[in-house]
Amino acid sequence: VQLVESGGGLVQAGGSLRLSCAASGSIFGINDMGWYRQAPGKQRELVARITRGGSAYYGDSVKGRFTLSRDNAKNTVYLQMDSLKPEDTAVYYCNAVIKWSNYWGQGTQVTVSS
Numbered sequence: 001v002q003l004v005e006s007g008g009g010l011v012q013a014g015g016s017l018r019l020s021c022a023a024s025g026s027i028f029g030i031n032d033m034g035w036y037r038q039a040p041g042k043q044r045e046l047v048a049r050i051t052r053g054g055s056a057y058y059g060d061s062v063k064g065r066f067t068l069s070r071d072n073a074k075n076t077v078y079l080q081m082d083s084l085k086p087e088d089t090a091v092y093y094c095n096a097v098i099k100w101s102n103y104w105g106q107g108t109q110v111t112v113s114s
Contacts, residue, residue: 001025001103003094008108011084015112019079021094021105031097033070033077037090037110047092050077061087084112 007019023030034049034057048068050056056068067080081088089112094105 001027001096001098003096003103003105005092005094005105005108007079008092008110010111010113013084013086013112013114015084016080016082017084017110018081019092019094019108019110021077021079021096023075023096023103027075027096027098029099030075031099033094033096034068035077035079035092036095037088037092038107039087039090042090044093048079049095081110084110086112086114088112 002024004022007017011017032049032051035047036044037047038044046059047062048056048058048066050068050070065083070077091107092110093107096103
């Protein structure tokens with residue numbers, strides 16, 4: 001299983017970024033996909049996840065600012081991040097649940113300057 005992430009970078013506060021994550025390989029039975037993030041000195045936390053049926057769930061700190069969508073035909077999820085804040089700075093990791101096992105991407109850095 002491979003999770004290939006793209007779209008991180010540096011943006012000013014109030015700006016937007018869009019992250020993508022494409023799953024490939026032995027992904028038959030793929031279920032939830034989503035994003036987690038980890039800032040220096042902090043634990044990894046849920047950003048958003050989405051079921052195969054399209055129901056999305058968000059962490060409290062990003063509700064109303066981030067939108068997660070999914071293209072099942074491409075096994076890809078997209079995280080639209082708007083109104084970014086400096087506290088959103090972290091490494092963002094794509095996650096996929098396949099037959100009850102968790103798989104992770106390599107991570108992509110998002111840095112929001114004030």
